[in-house]
Amino acid sequence: MQLGTDRKGPQAVPELPGGAAWLFVEISGDDAAEVADRAAAVSLVATARHSRIITSPAQAAALWRIREDGGGLAGRSPAGAPAHAGWEDAAVPPERLGDYLREFDELLLNHHLKGFPFGHFGDGCVHVRLDFPFQHDDGAAVFRAFLTDAARLVASYGGSLSGEHGDGRARSELLPFMYTPAALSLFGKVKGILDPDNILNPGVLVDPEPLDANVRVAEAGPLRTGLAFGYEHDDGDFSQAVHRCTGVGQCRAAHRDNQTVMCPSYIATLEEKDSTRGRARALQEMINGSVVGGAAVGHNHGKPNWRAPEVHEALDLCLSCKGCASDCPTGIDMASYKAEVLHQSYKGRIRPASHYSLGWLPRWAMLASVAPRVVNALVSLPGLGKLGLRLAGVDQRRRIPAFAPQTFHKWFGSRRVSVALSASGPDGRPQVLLWADSFTNNFSPEVGKAAVRVLEDAGYEVLIPEKPVCCGLTWISTGQLDSARKILRSSVETLKEYAEQGIPIVGLEPSCTGVLRSDSIELLGRAVAGQVASATHTLAELLAKTPDYEAPSLEGITVVAQPHCHHHAVMGWSPDAALLEGAGASLQKLGGCCGLAGNFGVERGHYEVSVAVAEQQLLPAVRAAAADAVVLADGYSCRTQLEDLSERKGIHLAQLLAEKLPAK
Ligand code: SF4
Ligand code: SF4
Structure with missing residues (x-):
């Protein structure tokens, strides 16, 4: 839960009953009263010391989101060490789960291992990733000893080594704990009839390889110096960050569901190099100095070759969408790694044109705001517009966006004058700082105006910063991280004055809000940016925690x-x-x-x-x-x-x- 708070802010974790582990029970019924009765009955019969009945759909959704993020959050042990797959989805009969978990905890203690168990307890299935010490010589031996004892334990409960994912290479050797020799021999005979030349999955299930035969230990040492981001969850180590990838390949699923984002570039090209995994591999090879794309890049005087063309090719089609940061079970954040690579590669060098045009967009927008109509007229001239796109490194099929005739800040200022003149503002309303980022301020002021209306209707007095505040997003995505840090530091200083007074901050542009919530901590450190990150909300988050807020009816829409x-x-x-x-x-x-x-x-x-x-x-x-x-x-x-x-x-x-x- 602490990890959830650290990564996504306190609003991501609703208040929980006391305890060190939580069981979510979802209850259904024909009407609200029936559900409430059933919930009360469950909390009475449960042996847990504390319980809490959640009725708010927003809080329930936030809790389920934490469960969904379990795989990624468990990618680090409670002490922050890398936690590995291997013993990941054992299951026992649900009615014996409590006893099994107590013995499982003891087993972890005996083997000096740690991890965050989570799972779907209705099926008796427990997921966990453990901090096997693969960095030490005895790492593989610890792995073998633990898996053997864990298999013995789960079999003694009448359970299964793999309740969900399959036995694969890591657990096939342990199947004799679950099956009799006669059953295993029968499996082998059936396979022999269907696959006499043993070409299907050799070394798995019926003729298992040793469970530690394919353990791949990262060859790269730590990479901690000269980095722009803090890699807070990886002990400040870029190498640990890119080695989070365990290669399971969820990023290669060509699915298009409505729950995930990862990995749009892979779905578009179906090329391994355009998947999160392909990129993670290229970065791992860049760090360990081995071969990337057929060319030995090696270490460049002890430093990784940030400019290796193969690395840039792998990163080129990464949209920096951050889908992997939440959807990859191990929490790979390729958008940040790409920004780091661009930052390191172009330090003190001429950059691609788009880094100056699009990367500096808020700066150009501020200049254009002096005479937006003139600028709009100029860029809409056919010849000039096309030339501008070419010089800016922009595709000719795109267009230069129109600058708003009046920025949001100018509109708000003029409005404040008329409110002051009317001299009848209501007192005692809670205050909120509406942060109109560079996009809202210069291109979509109508969004800011609508937000003022909604927040005032919700009972707030709306404030805005004295002058426009930019989060540096475009500098981050183009890897201009020194400039981004400077811009962000000054913005955080401005916003801190409000956060310190307990005034919530509402962001409207999601990517900019995300910068304040997450990148700011990576670039400036939690001590500098943590307070502003915690005070920053999306509009829906703030409205959800506004007492008695009632949204206008959207029935029929x-x-x-x-x-x-x-x-x-x-x-x-x-x-x-x-x-x-x-x-x-x-x-x-x-x-x-x-x-x-x-x-x-x-x-x-x-x-x-x-x-x-x-x-x-x-x-x-x-x-x-x-x-x-x-x-x-x-x-x-x-x-x-x-x-x-x-x-x-x-x-x-x-x-x-x-x-x-x-x-x-
Ligand atoms: S990037 Fe994430 S989802 Fe893809 S293979 Fe690696 S760990 Fe799995
Ligand atoms: S940030 Fe890049 S690697 Fe990650 S999901 Fe998006 S496109 Fe894929």
């Missing part, structure tokens, strides 16, 4: 929602889903990524993949949507992609809620 990929990965979208469904909307939530992903989709060379990613979920869904359905897209990128590639227009949650409020 179908919402086709594209959660922004960073929203999914960093903050989690469940409060938004709960708000929409609670207000009566019929919700069609999409997974995946819109394909634009900030600078990625507009950069020259990425257009085809960007469109292919949009075709994975977003474009088919909006084509199929009824004419009166609302297309919800909080991300400026997602709305831009819709505008470029479809006939539909996306709106922000703030706009949807504001539209449904009674006219003033």
